[in-house]
Amino acid sequence: MALSEVFTGANGTLTLASEDTPEGADAKAVMDAFAVQTVGRLTDVTLRVNTALKEFHEVGRRHPVSLSPGNIFIAGSVGRAFVNGALMSLLLGRGSTSASVPEPYAQPTFSMSLQLANPAKADAVVSLVVGGVKFENWQFAMPEDEFVMESLCFRALTIGVGDAETQVTFPDA
Structure with missing residues (x-):
């Protein structure tokens, strides 16, 4: 299905x-x-794609007189995520086990699947698949009698629409 519906965020x-x-x-x-x-359930996700267009002025x-394509940057944030011990171990990599780990060590990579749904049509569901995700920072607030709320910022390598019904075939360049 083409992205021509009005969607709400279902889950990620x-x-x-x-x-x-x-x-x-x-x-x-x-x-x-x-x-x-x-390793996590995502809500309140913000996703930004910056194509860094370059203008040429005469x-x-x-x-x-022209706009030239530049580098593509994919970034965003997660306003609240269910975080478990596995995610914490992955955010910090080998550094989560002890302070005496030889550096450099790898920072784990994630994939995000964000479900978009049309509440008026049960079959109108599309997913955005964000690949090569690495988290830049993580913070949480621990109120006395409320839920723990996390906030994470990320950068990613790829983004695609997970829509099995519509496939785009681009001509050879």
């Missing part, structure tokens, strides 16, 4: 990226220790 999950890298090896060690694949013109 945070899973470990299964990669054949040092980050993937450390993620597998944590997955085996905690016996989990999904002398004597007020408007640009």
Whole structure:
């Protein structure tokens, strides 16, 4: 289904990226220790894509004559996440076990799946898949008689629409 519906945020999950890298090896060690694949439930997600367009101005013109594509940056934040021990171990990598770990050590990589739903149509569900996610920072507030609220900022490598019905085939460049 094309993204032509009006959607609400349904839910999001945070899973470990299964990669054949040092980050993937450390993620597998944590997955085996905690016996989990999904390490977090995400809500209040903000996702930003910056294409860093570059304007070219000619002398004597007020408007640009061309816009050139620049680097693509994907970043965002998670306003509240259910965080378990596995996630904390992954945020800090090998540094979560002891202070005497030789550096540098890998920072684990995650995948996010954000579900968008149309409450008026049960079958109108689309997911955004964000890959190569690494968290920049994490903080939480621990009020006396309320829920613990977390806040995480992240950067990512890729973003895609997980829509099985609509596939785009681009022409060869």
